[in-house]
Amino acid sequence: MPKDYxxxxxxxxxxLKENFxxxxxxxxxxYFKIYLDNNGLLDNKQGIAKTWIYIIEDDDGNRTMAGxxxxxxxxxxxxxxxxxxxxxxxxxxVELAVHRDYRYQGIGTRMMQDIIAxxxxxxxxxxxxxxxxxxAKKSAKDYYKDKFKFSELPGHKQIPxxxxxxxxxxxxxxLRLMD
Ligand SMILES: CC(C)(COP(=O)(O)OP(=O)(O)OC[C@H]1O[C@@H](n2cnc3c(N)ncnc32)[C@H](O)[C@@H]1OP(=O)(O)O)[C@@H](O)C(=O)NCCC(=O)NCCS
Numbered sequence: 112m113p114k115d116y117x118x119x120x121x122x123x124x125x126x127l128k129e130n131f132x133x134x135x136x137x138x139x140x141x142y143f144k145i146y147l148d149n150n151g152l153l154d155n156k157q158g159i160a161k162t163w164i165y166i167i168e169d170d171d172g173n174r175t176m177a178g179x180x181x182x183x184x185x186x187x188x189x190x191x192x193x194x195x196x197x198x199x200x201x202x203x204x205v206e207l208a209v210h211r212d213y214r215y216q217g218i219g220t221r222m223m224q225d226i227i228a229x230x231x232x233x234x235x236x237x238x239x240x241x242x243x244x245x246x247a248k249k250s251a252k253d254y255y256k257d258k259f260k261f262s263e264l265p266g267h268k269q270i271p272x273x274x275x276x277x278x279x280x281x282x283x284x285x286l287r288l289m290d
Contacts, residue, residue: 113169115218117225120151120162120179127164127176131210143208147179159183160205163225165218178209180222182229187242187283190267201242201283202230203270207251223259230286241286244270246279255282 118124128147147162154160165178185203188196204226209218227243234240247255255261264270264281 113167115165115167115177115221117163117165117222120147120155120164122152124164124166124174124176125152127166127174131176131179146181146206150181151179154181154183162206163222165209165222167213176210177213178207178218178222180207180226181205182226185244185270187244187264188269188271199242200238200240201244201270202226202233202240204243204245207245219254220258227259234286243284243286245282246270246272247282248279252280252282255284260284 125147128144128151131143131147150160151162155162160181160183162179162181164176167175167177169175181204183203183205185201186198187201188198190196207219207222207226209222230240230243243261245255245261247261252263256263261282261284264283268281268283270281270283
């Protein structure tokens with residue numbers, strides 16, 4: 112029986128990205144390849160984000176990377192008037208992607224469930240975290256909204272931006288509401 116599981120991206124399994132970065136992945140080909148080549152391991156080393164990969168393993172032990180995600184510590188920043196801002200602790204989904212050949216099979220959902228479980232584990236056992244946030248691509252906004260009940264951030268709320276997530280839609284999910 113083939114099996115599937117999620118494990119951290121590391122030096123031993125990074126070669127599986129070659130399978131993920133195939134031309135069949137079309138529009139996202141360049142972006143995914145660049146992210147996995149340049150950021151995957153380095154961001155982890157530098158404490159910027161941790162990348163996890165979704166593996167499908169066949170009966171002969173051949174492993175295929177069908178998806179990946181990256182998460183990091185972040186915050187939900189709120190304007191509270193007269194130029195003052197406060198920040199509440201959050202975990203940010205930096206990347207979430209499923210190979211085109213494996214979409215609509217629940218793999219994105221499995222990875223999201225893993226991310227949500229991690230956020231709750233951190234919150235319950237290790238540190239304060241109140242929100243799950245994402246800077247969503249326009250095309251993925253409804254995925255987060257309809258399937259996972261994320262809300263678009265109103266004008267007075269934002270998540271920290273950097274070079275990678277400027278052109279996207281800030282969204283959040285309150286972990287308190289899910290208790
Ligand atoms: C968005 C993505 C991760 C979804 O992964 P997936 O494994 O195909 O999704 P799942 O199988 O878990 O979920 C399928 C369900 O989500 C819905 N869905 C999938 N992609 C969607 C999208 N972009 N917008 C709205 N709904 C979407 C499907 O209609 C289906 O709905 P149903 O459960 O009611 O039948 C995948 O399409 C992807 O990698 N897209 C390109 C990268 C991307 O946009 N990532 C998000 C960046 S912020």
